Amino acid sequence: xxxxxxRLLHRRWVHAHEEDTDREMVFRPAEVELPPSRGRVAxxxxxxxxxxESGIGPxxxxxxASGRWQLEDGEKIVLGEGAPGGAPRVMRIAALDQDRLVVxx
Amino acid sequence: xxxAPRRRRCGAxxxxxxxxxxxxxxxxxQARIDQFTERSIASGVAQGVxxxxxxIPVVVHVVYKRDRENISKAQIRSQISVLNRDFGATNPDKxxxxxxxxxxxxxxxxxxxxxxxxxxxxxxxGVTRTKTNRSSFGADDSVKSASSGGANPWPRNRYLNxxxxxxxxxxLGYAQFPGGPGRxxxxxxxxxxxxxxxxxxxxxxxxxxxxxxxxxWLNLRHIxxxxxxxxxxxxxxxxxxxxxxxxxxxxxxxxxxxxxxxxDMFMNYMDYVDDAAMVxxxxxxxxxxxxxxxxxxxxFA
Ligand SMILES: [Zn+2]
Numbered sequence: 001x002x003x004x005x006x007r008l009l010h011r012r013w014v015h016a017h018e019e020d021t022d023r024e025m026v027f028r029p030a031e032v033e034l035p036p037s038r039g040r041v042a043x044x045x046x047x048x049x050x051x052x053e054s055g056i057g058p059x060x061x062x063x064x065a066s067g068r069w070q071l072e073d074g075e076k077i078v079l080g081e082g083a084p085g086g087a088p089r090v091m092r093i094a095a096l097d098q099d100r101l102v103v104x105x
Numbered sequence: 106x107x108x109a110p111r112r113r114r115c116g117a118x119x120x121x122x123x124x125x126x127x128x129x130x131x132x133x134x135q136a137r138i139d140q141f142t143e144r145s146i147a148s149g150v151a152q153g154v155x156x157x158x159x160x161i162p163v164v165v166h167v168v169y170k171r172d173r174e175n176i177s178k179a180q181i182r183s184q185i186s187v188l189n190r191d192f193g194a195t196n197p198d199k200x201x202x203x204x205x206x207x208x209x210x211x212x213x214x215x216x217x218x219x220x221x222x223x224x225x226x227x228x229x230x231g232v233t234r235t236k237t238n239r240s241s242f243g244a245d246d247s248v249k250s251a252s253s254g255g256a257n258p259w260p261r262n263r264y265l266n267x268x269x270x271x272x273x274x275x276x277l278g279y280a281q282f283p284g285g286p287g288r289x290x291x292x293x294x295x296x297x298x299x300x301x302x303x304x305x306x307x308x309x310x311x312x313x314x315x316x317x318x319x320x321x322w323l324n325l326r327h328i329x330x331x332x333x334x335x336x337x338x339x340x341x342x343x344x345x346x347x348x349x350x351x352x353x354x355x356x357x358x359x360x361x362x363x364x365x366x367x368x369d370m371f372m373n374y375m376d377y378v379d380d381a382a383m384v385x386x387x388x389x390x391x392x393x394x395x396x397x398x399x400x401x402x403x404x405f406a
Binding site for chain 2: 017018020034035036037038039040041055056057058059060061062084085086087088
């Protein structure tokens with residue numbers, strides 16, 4: 001199991017698909033400026049157990065949704081109901097620090 | 106037809122409720138258009154619509170604050186040329202289509218031309234220019250209305266309205282399906298993702314954002330079916346089901362959703378790859394666009 005500080009999760013993460021590999025997805029904090037893209041998934045994990053996300057909508061507008069999230073087995077982010085074009089519902093954390101969240105596909 | 110998404114219904118419902126709040130007829134229109142699409146394709150009415158070439162008059166509304174956003178006529182013309190190559194399947198880069206799908210590439214027989222008459226019948230070059238004090242717009246349709254710093258559309262039954270402006274948040278463009286409200290009908294594109302010259306910037310400098318958005322305007326869905334899993338498709342039979350968007354310049358094959366050996370049709374205009382990597386509509390997508398031109402967009406046929 002990777003070692004990380006769970007409270008580092010509490011922020012808004014934006015999909016930096018440029019940094020993805022075949023097996024991993026990379027997210028960056030919203031403060032990091034990313035290049036233009038046809039669409040990016042983003043989600044904010046809040047300490048109170050709620051999340052808000054912005055999924056990719058069917059005509060390229062972002063699609064807002066919200067729900068509840070939890071950290072399972074200390075390594076899996078599990079998102080409840082949300083946007084159809086949002087982040088994966090279960091993301092196993094591969095690495096986490098101040099400026100990068102890496103999850104397995 | 107693809108099954109409805111099996112999970113995360115609440116999010117979809119939320120978006121839907123929002124649309125319903127603002128436009129109560131949206132659900133009925135979409136359902137009616139879906140039924141028509143199926144029926145008209147089965148009967149051949151859809152396919153019949155492009156027996157002759159269809160020309161769609163285009164008005165480009167340039168909305169700018171900084172000078173660079175006030176793009177040149179040459180940049181606008183370069184975009185129209187791209188549309189005519191892409192919808193006519195005369196784009197030279199269609200050679201990138203893998204052998205297995207080459208047979209799906211064909212001329213959609215849809216042409217785009219800058220309008221020569223304005224709504225009042227006066228001569229025009231098909232371009233309106235509006236100075237705004239807004240540094241950028243969001244995906245909230247505000248660029249489509251003079252009262253919110255944008256430019257009003259021309260009648261949607263006679264023109265394809267194409268707004269070009271600065272979009273915030275890294276957004277390249279957005280569209281509206283047939284069946285939506287008239288005052289927001291059309292597509293919006295970032296000034297630096299429009300055309301092939303002037304302000305156009307790599308990797309979105311080959312005019313494909315407009316090709317993609319006009320695909321939506323003619324009722325095409327993303328090839329991954331708008332859920333981030335394999336639960337829904339794009340309602341087109343010859344585009345393989347895919348898990349989610351592809352980005353950048355993928356290498357063939359990219360397999361998801363048990364769609365091997367050929368994998369995702371990531372070189373399709375309705376994926377999310379770079380301009381240089383998207384090079385085709387499929388036969389089935391063209392038929393679906395035909396159905397839009399036989400039905401909700403029949404004013405152009
Ligand atoms: Zn799209």
